Amino acid sequence: MRDSTSSSLPQAVISRSALTAAASEAVSRGGRVADLRRDAWGHGIVGVAHAVAAAGGAAMLVDSEAEVQALALEGIEAVTSGGVDIDAGLLYGLPDEDGALRTRPVMRFVARVLSTKPLKAGDAVSYGYTHRAASDTTAALVAGGYAQGIVRALGNAAHVEVRGTMRPIIGRVAMDVCVVDVGNTDGAATGDEVTYFGGSGPAGPNLARWRSVTGLSAGELIAVAGAHAGRRWEA
Secondary structure, three states: OOOOOOOOOOEEEEEHHHHHHHHHHHHHOOOOEEEOHHHHHHOOHHHHHHHHHHHOOOEEEOOOHHHHHHHHHOOOOEEOOOOOOOOHHHHHOOEOOOOOEOOOOOEEEEEEEEEEEEEOOOOEEOHHHOEEOOOOEEEEEEEOOHHHOOOHHHOOOOEEEEOOEEEEEEOOOOOOEEEEEEEOOOOOOOOOEEEEEOOOOOOOOOHHHHHHHHOOOHHHHHHHHHHHOEEEEEO
């Protein structure tokens, strides 16, 4: 399991309490085998396996025999073939087809504001100048780009949470950063946390919007984000 606290990278923050509650709910709905492929969809295979096992799950579907053996050392049964019958949407706290959350998101994908800059009406941002400010505003440069799972299609099409308010991503998403319109000068400051999706605020069900914009599933989006960002755990 990786762990990084570098402020220059987005962080996949995994909530232990949300995972425990979601695993309990998912297992209680029926099923015995959980899908933990792709490092438990980017959440970390060992932590999720323990939560599912504690909730009464019987086995975990994983990618390799090495993972089977690693979980065996933890006293957890795993297999590399066969079907799964524990609802992964419940287990990982993903929005349903209507965009509603049935369990609390387990992963909160966050980054930091690297800098802010005033924009005058007509000023353009990012590669190709695909966005020009309609009026005077403030732009925030935020860590996280397509190298960390912030898919390029999200530029000019999705929002992130800053200081409890949803703000638009403007211009093209770059490799390691994106630009967010934070409104007036009090909208953000260097070092502020930005939530791309997850958590208990308005970005909680944001994966539903990402899914609509990108054509990717919520599972694909979180697996990529969890694999390419830093990861840490919280209560």
